[in-house]
Amino acid sequence: MEYFILGIALLVIILLLIGLVNYSSKKLTSPQKRKKTNTILQKCPICDSPLFPGENIISKVYRPMNVPDQLCTISGCPHCYPSTEKGVSRICPVCHSSIPLSGYLTARLFNEKNNKKHVHILGCQNCRKSN
Numbered sequence: 001m002e003y004f005i006l007g008i009a010l011l012v013i014i015l016l017l018i019g020l021v022n023y024s025s026k027k028l029t030s031p032q033k034r035k036k037t038n039t040i041l042q043k044c045p046i047c048d049s050p051l052f053p054g055e056n057i058i059s060k061v062y063r064p065m066n067v068p069d070q071l072c073t074i075s076g077c078p079h080c081y082p083s084t085e086k087g088v089s090r091i092c093p094v095c096h097s098s099i100p101l102s103g104y105l106t107a108r109l110f111n112e113k114n115n116k117k118h119v120h121i122l123g124c125q126n127c128r129k130s131n
Helices: 002-038 125-130
Strands: 058-061 069-076 105-111 117-124
Touching: 069 117, 117 125
Parallel strands: none
Antiparallel strands: 058 069, 069 105, 105 117
């Protein structure tokens, strides 16, 4: 009888350990899944080139910094600014005209409460003059 109780106790301990290992492996895989979704390529709004991890859009954000809506200018990405790569064209997403290297997009940067940022592009220098 004592061996029977000991065997059941050992079986319960083994099942608990298996459950613990499965639970910890699920916790390890969910950040890996998040990393995979974070590596989805973003695109430059000017040249539509995919941005790889570590590549950033070159922009200027104007003060004040503590408001939810800020004015910003977007000059481009490493593929189209300060010089364009072969086969890359700088096009305004609003009026679809060509943007010179000295040109930029005007945009609004919205700082959301959950520390996410949203950008609304207003246009390039040419189409902003006509509005």
